[in-house]
Amino acid sequence: MAKTLRYVNAKNRFYNIDEPVIIELSVNGTTIGSGPTDDHIGVYVDGQLKKTIGFNPEKVMLTSGDGLRAGGLHSLKFSIMTGSDSGGRTRITSKGATTDRKFVKMNSIRVDPAGNGNATSISGAIDFVKTLADPSAGHMISVMDGTYTTYSPIDLKGCDNIKIFGRSRKAANVIISGSASKPTYLIKSSHSASLAFMTLQNASLSAVDCYDGSVEHTIFAEGLIIQDCLDPFQRIAQNSELRRLVIKKCDYGLRSYDAAQCSHMLIHDINTSNAPSAGSASNSYGIRALSGSVIQNITIYNVTGSYAIDAPGSTVRNCIVNKCKLTDYGIKASFYKRNLVFDLT
């Protein structure tokens, strides 16, 4: 059985991020305040001392301001602490004056168009996250199946580390689609945002804009289908990780502005007559990434441009490049191994 359940016993429950977690305070075998050095109770969240409370409360209330995040599993521990020393430091009065760790699980924020979730739109859920004490804590948003028409970009600004997932884990079931008058972007990302199990389509520029405030943002993506855009991502930053993506019918393939780690991506029909707008073939790539990238297990098919894979200073392995119209090379890298390149014109 998963550890999650092992520790979440019948006395525990799953909480929503918009409700406080209230813990009955109990310290086995110790009468609070009876020790000669007892001064207050320390509350540890995920091993970090987050707050101190006096001896009298019957309950401890924790909120998102105490480090709790939607979709997170947290450990809680309570200890009897000494008074501050001359340096303002406190410590546990004695070994054993602490509880075992208790685990609480926070539900993710659910987006459900049918109204059974916390929000009916992704932007609504984002607005909710922005109201939390720490929007950048890495809150998780689960998106139920449906098509979410986007008229203007979903702005994740300030919601660093956010995780947005298609709930059913099937990319085809959660579709974020630009409206008929295409928005420039579907999602304006924040630092270290994670996106998974969704289809992103129909943007005049990029599906995901990772460039905001003159800074590129790191992005984590898995299980996405991106189509009918100019770029799938705009200006992703260093240390981005992308796995199991399908990028098709875009003017450009993946263009990273720095080193990225990419695996198991299918990129096809780039800058072809199928693309919504024909880009410049001389500056189009299946993948372009800078030095230090690792690109592996990529299938590239029917790309018209300069390179299928342009990754100077990088490692390219286990890739297939097939049926591309290229002006320069199939693959350009510093180290490449066991790639299959066939039928280039």
Next chain:
Amino acid sequence: MPDLFADAAGADGINVNTENYSADPQFRDPQNGDFSITRNSPAYATGDTTLDLVGSIISDTYAGSDITFTSETSNQNSGVEISALRKRIDTSIANGSTVSRNSSILQTFDVASPSLGAFEVFHNSNGSLVNGTPADIAGSEQNPSLISTGLTEINNNRVVIVFRSDDIDEGVTQDSAIAASSEDRILVDSNNSFKVEFDTEGAVRTNKDGNITDDGTHVFTDERTNTDNSETRNVTTSAIIGNSMPPPTITTISGLEVKRTRRGSGIEKCPKEIPLIGTDYNLNTLICISEQYDRNIINVPFGLGIGWAQGPPAIRLRGKNVYRVLNNSPSTDYVK
């Protein structure tokens, strides 16, 4: 025609490996968007295995923190594992896996190399390829990191344990009672068959959204399965246990009961007879799961075909050390 690869003498092509190919990858139906490959493709199982899979760790994050427990059966007492247990992952890989240390010595494991391209090769129970785009695979149950709970699949001579991030025991409990009782158990009997009992200590029922639903003291039952070479028997849920598990019991193949204690002071090492070998299908690697806390992987050369990760275990899996084998099997002693 453009060059296939940047010239070795060029500014960027400093290390062109001769193992690159120029051959038709033989996609199934590329015109209609099917870029999967068949066993006849030159791209099939010819990939480089010397590096770990790179990319997003989202699957792990997702699986660990947004759990869906959905029983696909009508038996509401059956717990969460049944649908997963009934799905059999390819049995043609790592046929040589063994639960016996003695028999594993000098044994060669036949581990498939990854294929080229974006399609990860999975097989169903019939040995047929499971197809899907990378995005499909990411969300499929064939992706072990997304299985809602750890999957233990048992065959007559093989144990596959698929795990996700929150199955990893971080050694979080200091409560000896919890430590002693909260362990899944893998029992090996004298007939060389296995019985797996999933620990249900503290477990309560959850709905499909991962929320706990209160049904009093009712907990998930132990789930047991015995398999032979031909079929997986239905999981039975005959036993409903309480909130505590009996002391863990492990027997060797010979039927000898092995007593053990939890890690910590006075730890008793688990017998060398039961290092468990499984296959991490997500990474196309072998893993070795040892219940001996401080067992080191030594005396194995690191190179093509052989690649035990040495040193301390990379991760902990519910009290078991998990070592990753990066490539094909060792051909000499591997567990000391």
